[in-house]
Every structure is written in C-alpha cells, then in structure tokens.
Amino acid sequence: MKQSVIARGPRRSYIPAAGYHWLLPLFDLVTKLTGADQARSALLDQAELRPGQRALDVGCGTGTLAILLKKQYPEIEVVGLDPDPKALVLARRKARRAGVSTRFDQGFSDELGYPEDSFDHVFSSFMFHHLKSDQKEDTFREIRRVLKPGGYLHFLDFRGPDTGDTRLVTRWWHSHSILKDNAESRILARMAKAGLADARTLRRRTVVFGLVHIAYYQACALKSPFSKDPPNLVRFPVQSGDEVIQFKPNYRRS
Numbered sequence: 001m002k003q004s005v006i007a008r009g010p011r012r013s014y015i016p017a018a019g020y021h022w023l024l025p026l027f028d029l030v031t032k033l034t035g036a037d038q039a040r041s042a043l044l045d046q047a048e049l050r051p052g053q054r055a056l057d058v059g060c061g062t063g064t065l066a067i068l069l070k071k072q073y074p075e076i077e078v079v080g081l082d083p084d085p086k087a088l089v090l091a092r093r094k095a096r097r098a099g100v101s102t103r104f105d106q107g108f109s110d111e112l113g114y115p116e117d118s119f120d121h122v123f124s125s126f127m128f129h130h131l132k133s134d135q136k137e138d139t140f141r142e143i144r145r146v147l148k149p150g151g152y153l154h155f156l157d158f159r160g161p162d163t164g165d166t167r168l169v170t171r172w173w174h175s176h177s178i179l180k181d182n183a184e185s186r187i188l189a190r191m192a193k194a195g196l197a198d199a200r201t202l203r204r205r206t207v208v209f210g211l212v213h214i215a216y217y218q219a220c221a222l223k224s225p226f227s228k229d230p231p232n233l234v235r236f237p238v239q240s241g242d243e244v245i246q247f248k249p250n251y252r253r254s
C-alpha cells in the first residue's frame with residue numbers, strides 16, 4: 001500500500017478532528033456515541049458506485065468513512081486525505097485491522113495534489129466546518145478539478161444558523177463562529193461558484209440526540225459548458241426522522 005505526503009508549501013495550521021489534538025484518541029468513541037457513524041454511512045447511500053471507479057475522502061480523519069467505503073465496495077479504489085499525521089496513523093491502523101487496502105495521504109483540501117480528472121467520486125464528512133471562508137471556495141474548486149467529467153461530490157456537514165431550531169442549546173451551537181458560515185444557502189452558492197453543477201441539498205437530519213442539525217449535499221462536475229448531461233440522481237433508502245429534499249428515480253446518461 002503506497003503512502004505519500006502531498007501537502008505543498010510551508011507548514012500550515014488546521015483544526016484537528018475533535019478541535020484539539022489531545023482529544024484525538026477519543027474521537028472515534030465520541031462520534032460513535034453521538035450517531036455520526038450512522039450519519040456517515042448514509043452518505044454512501046447517495047452515491048452510485050461502480051467497480052473500477054476511484055473515490056477520494058477529503059478530510060478523512062481517522063478513516064472511518066474511507067474504510068467503510070472500501071469494505072462495502074471492494075472493487076473501488078479508495079484514497080483518504082487529511083492534514084493530520086496522527087489521524088492518518090490511526091486510519092492506516094484501522095484499515096490494516098479491517099483487512100482493507102485504503103490509501104491515506106497527508107494534505108489539504110484546498111490544494112489537492114492529484115492530477116485533474118482523477119476521481120469518479122469525492123466524499124467528505126464533517127470536515128467543511130473546519131475550513132476558513134476562503135479555503136471553502138478553493139476546496140470546491142479543487143474538488144471540481146480532480147473530479148472526472150460527470151463525477152460527483154457527496155458531502156455532509158453541520159448546518160449553520162438557518163435550521164429554524166430555536167432551542168437554546170442549538171442556538172448556542174450555531175453561534176460558534178465556524179458554524180455561522182455553514183448555512184446551506186452559502187454552501188450551495190459556493191459549490192455553484194466553483195463550477196460544480198446541479199449543487200443541491202439531498203437530505204437533512206439530526207445527530208447528537210436530535211440536537212445538532214446536519215445536511216447532505218451533492219454536486220456534479222460537468223466540465224464542458226456545452227454538456228447537456230443530466231445529473232445522475234440516485235435513489236437512496238430513507239430512514240425515519242429524515243427530511244428528504246430530492247428524491248427522484250435514477251436516470252443515466254445514454
């Protein structure tokens with residue numbers, strides 16, 4: 001299994017998985033107890049994955065989603081990317097224990113060190129709120145660049161202050177500066193600005209015992225301005241408590 005460091009330029013800072021480096025060993029346990037494992041696994045349902053395809057998990061952390069993806073779809077080549085070397089050590093260890101060959105690279109979402117048109121799918125879970133405003137736009141641009149024409153971005157993240165939830169604890173959570181910038185409308189506008197087509201929210205739900213709102217997004221990389229390719233919408237299973245925004249039958253490009 002080839003590992004590589006693809007971060008470029010000088011050392012950069014980032015917000016680690018649990019906010020503080022010393023909390024990393026507890027990250028997997030906390031996410032399991034708060035329902036994040038289920039939420040991540042539902043992200044895979046919105047993708048139509050085919051043997052031989054390549055998938056990238058941006059901000060993969062300790063590798064849970066990338067490993068799950070490889071376990072469910074062994075014929076897909078999966079690469080996880082994260083700037084945190086300690087999280088990558090855990091991810092590689094977990095992959096070894098799970099008996100899957102997933103590659104984990106060190107790097108940042110806004111300077112992906114992969115050639116253009118490298119991946120059929122880009123996934124990302126609970127990473128976007130770790131980025132600064134300008135990094136968000138650059139990240140979408142980079143994702144569009146590395147996606148093959150017709151490839152898909154599937155990502156989920158905490159929703160910003162536009163949930164309509166007036167409970168005190170939710171209002172407090174949304175007042176956090178990194179979530180203020182995570183309103184759905186802003187995320188969709190940023191994807192569109194980066195040239196991703198058909199950016200949409202597919203689903204909304206809650207985690208952490210109903211207190212924290214999350215949203216699932218999808219967008220497509222249509223690289224030719226003349227392309228009339230329709231989006232390849234995927235039928236995914238609905239779970240109780242889900243608010244499904246887009247739910248259309250599959251249709252494929254001819």
Ligand SMILES: C[S@@+](CC[C@H](N)C(=O)[O-])C[C@H]1O[C@@H](n2cnc3c(N)ncnc32)[C@H](O)[C@@H]1O
Binds near residue numbers: 059063
């Ligand atoms: C909350 S964790 C989520 C990890 C994983 N996706 C999951 O679902 O468990 C956020 C991750 O984003 C990573 N991260 C922070 N800044 C980043 C950046 N600029 N580019 C890529 N990943 C970044 C962190 O190191 C961390 O592992």
